[in-house]
Amino acid sequence: MKTRLFFVITVALMLAAGWASAQDATPSATRGQETYMRVGCYQCHGTNGQGNDAGPALTPKTLPAVAMAAFVRLNPGRMPVYPQEVLSDAEIADIVAFLQSVPPPPDADSIDLLRDLKQTD
């Protein structure tokens, strides 16, 4: 609950600071994928944002760019904080564009091997 409250307040502050108006380039999924790989997001979240034990899935429910920036800058959890000096707001917007371009995962039941694992009791 504390984390959520912190997050909401942060987002509000960033919006108030005019974060959105600071973006002067249209976000690019291609550029975002390059940045996503270069700054190491893939290490914990997979090369397509699918997530793993080290970091949650970032797709298909991708945070809006402003919320993503807030989390990346100030998250209180175990994820490394990415300051402005390391990752700009525009680059974060690009990353979000990339993540939004990733097709949603299939339902497990549509995959034979995973359907075979379905518990029936």
Added chain:
Amino acid sequence: MAKDKHKTDPGRRKFLRNAALAGAATTLPTAAATAGQPNTTAPPAGAQEETVRGLSPPSVQQMAREAATPDQVEQLAGGSKSATATSFGSDFMIDVMKSLKLGYVFSNPGSSFLGLHESITVYGGNTTPEFITCMHEESAAAMANGYYKAALEPAAIMCHGTVGLQHAAMNLYNAWCDRVPLIAILGNTINATDRMGGTDWRHSAQDPVAMVRDFTKWDDQPMSLQAFAESMVRGWKIATTPPMEPVALAVDSTLQEMEVEDRASLTIPRFTPSQPPQGELGAVRETARLLVAADNPLIIVDRVARTPTGMRLLVELAELLNAPVIDLASRQNMPNTHYLNQTRQMGSLIREADVIVGLEVTDFWGQVNAVNRATMTSAPRVGKDVKLITIDVNNLYLKSNYQDFQRYAPVDLSISGDGEATLPALIDAVKQALKPGRKRAIAGRAERFRKMHAASYEESRQLAAYGWTHSPVSTARMCTELYAQIKDEDWALVSVGASERFISQWPHRLWAFDEHYRYLGVGAGGGVGYGLPAAVGAALANKALGRLSVNIQCDGDFMYANGALWTAAHHRIPLLTVMHNNRAYAQETMLVQGTANRRKRGVDKSKIGTVIQDPNIDYAKLAEGMGVWSAGPIEDPDELGPALAEAVRVVKSGYPALVDVVTQMR
């Protein structure tokens, strides 16, 4: 390492030459093949003139090695074709090992234990123990570790007390942290005048065990054969008494070579297993009272199930209380198919618990507190009124230098006793404390946990679909494809390296770990270079037990000790190795990156020193070069199933196989 002794004393050489000729003349014609049987023969004539501290004079083999030509040495040594009627110190040592039913000695050959090596293979018939050829002493130690966890019987390693032990040290430490018994037999030449040249000097030490004494439970350097017998049996007993740990015996090369004049005067003490200590009964009853009265009891386990019985008892305790179990899985404790295995819900269950019992948990503090490496802070994650209880052997044996005992955990009740040995008394006490009304209330908890268990599994199943078709292959896809090929076999996941988190714990999220042997834990000390050799050791045990051994192998770990693959090929050890080839020391990549971010210096250089690229390593070719069937590197996930199916076929035919899968980081 040098394998030969070098003669330095001309006078001694002359004496040895004469004695060897005399010894050869009297011994060889009457040699009888008596492998496995102790022999008694008088020493060669004239040899009594040169005695060392009351020991017998140099053996025929010693004398011949130093005075005869190489061909004569081969003939005198007997090789596999003949055996002398003379009995040597090392033969008696093999008798002692046989009395303990020591199955295997994992070793790389060395000149300080030539006598033992020869006695194992010739006198002992290379069975009980069998000499397993290892390509590195570190691998030998890991193999003995993995072997124990699969067979539940200790194995031995044998190496130089100096350079060999230096190699073996890291995986001895892994065994120490893992509470695994093994016997380290260290060759040494104690008497300086018995050292034949510079190498012997470099391979000798006053106190060879000194460098590993901080992480071995007991050691000795026996000075007579009778003392060896007693120390070997004593060491075996100490190692296998909880807390189980490695022990070390430095074995003098002169003692190995001495001729036994009166075998009948030597006795092998009877080994009687030491029964593990049970927790004090009053404290156990109080634990039961608190557990029965609790609204939200929680059981945390790490190494409580030493045997299959431990697993059965843990299930019984959990079901009596309908208490969820968090399995930290240094052993396979709680079946993950059981609805009370709630490991995936660890955080929330710890927060809501009013009584928490830790059974053989090394790091109890680390479970009831949360640590944030990024902020370098920690905070309790339990409620103020929670009752904390520990039952373990952590306080029965400790050493202070290495800090694997973890942070001190303040608790309400600390019971020193072996967890598995204490479970029957705890179960009885819980049964006595349970009144009918309480039983009904406790029974009411089951439905909630059944639903949580099912939901957790379903969540994992859905998450496994993420990135299903992507390349590099997701670890979920890799593990699901692998499970599809083995689930109808009697399989065992014998190693995942230093942590199952490296593969996002997909096996425990999706596979059915319903037997004690399905999982053997990890390299507990975090030392890299454990995974592959430990898997080979475990697979050797499983071969006799009819189990299909599977190893999910991290690439960084593989490159420390890939010679273990040759050992598997040479000894026909069936083992399926699936490479988790993410071309990086991924954990460190992430940690270095986190540090750089915290210091606001960018992540551009975080891959320096942390990736295994340029060039990429072809693990399939490496395996092929060591005589192991292989496939890969596989980057297309659709190619994985057929390759794994073929690999399983190879393994079921009795051989090792490796499938190289290019994977996501985790």
